[in-house]
Amino acid sequence: MTNPAPKRILVLGATSGIAEACCRLWAERGDSLFLVARNSDRLAAVAADLRTRGASYIDSAVADLDDTAIHPELLAHAINSLAGLDIAFFALGVLGDQQKAERGFAEAGQILHTNLVAPASLLTWLANYCAQRHSGTLAVLSSVAGERGRKSNYVYGSSKAGLTAFVDGLRNRIDREGVRVMTIKPGPVKTAMTQSMKGSKKFADVEKVAVTLVTAIDKGTDVVYVPGIWRVIMTVIRAIPERVFKKLNL
Ligand SMILES: NC(=O)c1ccc[n+]([C@@H]2O[C@H](COP(=O)([O-])OP(=O)(O)OC[C@H]3O[C@@H](n4cnc5c(N)ncnc54)[C@H](OP(=O)(O)O)[C@@H]3O)[C@@H](O)[C@H]2O)c1
Structure with a gap:
């Protein structure tokens, strides 16, 4: 990929499979990256790999992003390190354990x-x-799971439905x-998030x-379904009447 103007990119949840694959492309075109993740060994390995791929600058911070009290200082530090910000990429997320979340709220609360x-x-x-600066792109990984509550994953789905509404409103x-x-x-x-799921071999290729x-993200597209076929699939799923939907094993 060619990049006319190198970008300064903050990656939140940088050890995620999707984030790592995006970071490889950003590094190869010479962008600057600030990586945030909570597993220090994995973060160090990702950062080392991205350095060898040509990133013009790499810095990182180990942080548990569940701790909202640290956010202001962490974000200010990251932006200072990058000398500005062009893109913030949100990849943190947990699938959680739906059955555990049905048994007690602790798991559901953690997912939310x-x-x-x-x-x-x-x-x-x-x-x-x-x-304040009239610039920047905030790119947030929500999920198609947020488009309709399903019995098999409504806790994760509701967290993503809330995130989608928050991001849409913010835009x-x-x-x-x-x-x-x-x-x-x-x-x-x-x-890694989906590897134990049924049929995972047929899931979309992360690269x-x-x-x-x-x-x-370069174009700043408002809403992105990926792969694009999911826009069509979700239109169909949303159109199923509730009296039918509630009887399906989805
Ligand atoms: N894969 C899919 O099929 C799919 C589909 C739709 C949406 N998404 C969304 O896309 C995003 C990335 O997914 P992925 O498949 O790349 O997942 P992944 O490989 O499991 O990565 C999730 C990342 O989130 C990080 N994370 C979780 N809790 C965190 C916390 N408290 N503080 C900091 N980092 C935290 C994890 O770090 P640790 O390694 O330290 O846990 C991990 O790096 C997620 O928001 C996910 O919900 C994924």
């Missing part, structure tokens, strides 16, 4: 916190930073300030997904 509360806190700070608020806010809705992708995302 990591997938919705923590990103909402990070987005609030970053949106204000970008709006409505600050697009006019010159800030691009992107809602990204992947269908199932082959990563192909990354090419689509990096291109869409």
